[in-house]
Amino acid sequence: DIQMTQSPSSVSASVGDRVTITCRASQGISSWLAWYQQKPGKAPKLLIHAASSLQSGAPSRFSGSGSGTDFTLTISSLQPEDFATYYCQQLNSFPLTFGGGTKVEIK
Amino acid sequence: EVQLLESGGGLVQPGGSLRLSCAASGFTFNTYAMTWVRQAPGKGLEWVSAISGNAANTYFADSVKGRFTISRDNSKSTLFLQMSSLRADDTAIYYCARATSGTKSPADYWGQGTLVTVSS
Numbered sequence: 270d271i272q273m274t275q276s277p278s279s280v281s282a283s284v285g286d287r288v289t290i291t292c293r294a295s296q297g298i299s300s301w302l303a304w305y306q307q308k309p310g311k312a313p314k315l316l317i318h319a320a321s322s323l324q325s326g327a328p329s330r331f332s333g334s335g336s337g338t339d340f341t342l343t344i345s346s347l348q349p350e351d352f353a354t355y356y357c358q359q360l361n362s363f364p365l366t367f368g369g370g371t372k373v374e375i376k
Numbered sequence: 377e378v379q380l381l382e383s384g385g386g387l388v389q390p391g392g393s394l395r396l397s398c399a400a401s402g403f404t405f406n407t408y409a410m411t412w413v414r415q416a417p418g419k420g421l422e423w424v425s426a427i428s429g430n431a432a433n434t435y436f437a438d439s440v441k442g443r444f445t446i447s448r449d450n451s452k453s454t455l456f457l458q459m460s461s462l463r464a465d466d467t468a469i470y471y472c473a474r475a476t477s478g479t480k481s482p483a484d485y486w487g488q489g490t491l492v493t494v495s496s
Binding site for chain 1: 411413420421422423426435436437438471473476479480481482483484486487488489
């Protein structure tokens with residue numbers, strides 16, 4: 270199975286900050302990676318697919334990059350509604366594993 | 377509008393069985409793969425299972441293989457997860473979600489989730 274490791278597990282940031290979250294795969298997954306946002310008590314929301322493609326409806330301040338084993342999710346200017354937990358998921362092979370999550374908290 | 381509505385969750389004893397349903401609307405159900413994802417209380421997301429649009433192909437996480445079965449009734453736009461030999465560590469919110477295309481694709485629409493509690 271492919272293991273997905275996210276870092277950091279939590280980050281404290283202020284509105285307007287640039288935030289970067291990293292996801293590392295235990296083996297190469299090309300660009301088969303998605304990013305989700307989850308707020309407390311809610312279902313996850315798809316933000317990025319194919320490592321760098323912005324999902325329809327997701328704000329343009331979110332961007333993704335990377336291929337192979339190392340990936341990043343960047344929020345260019347953190348907004349109040351962005352405080353949430355973010356997950357990566359590999360879609361290269363079954364089982365389709367998620368990373369452990371990164372909680373973005375208010376500083 | 378795409379809608380996914382899970383049902384069937386509840387309290388079950390260890391070793392018991394439960395069947396979850398997910399009623400879909402707002403899209404052509406049989407043209408999309410579907411997936412189940414769960415989240416234990418206070419924990420992260422865990423992919424559970426996926427099924428192709430025509431139900432020909434199914435996939436499972438190692439943690440549920442041999443105990444869970446995924447199926448779908450395309451005539452009723454409904455997805456199912458049959459869970460048996462349930463254990464305490466199966467306790468979670470179970471989400472059904474629509475895959476953007478095939479079984480190895482991200483989930484673009486999610487239900488609100490149904491809580492399964494395995495406890496004596």
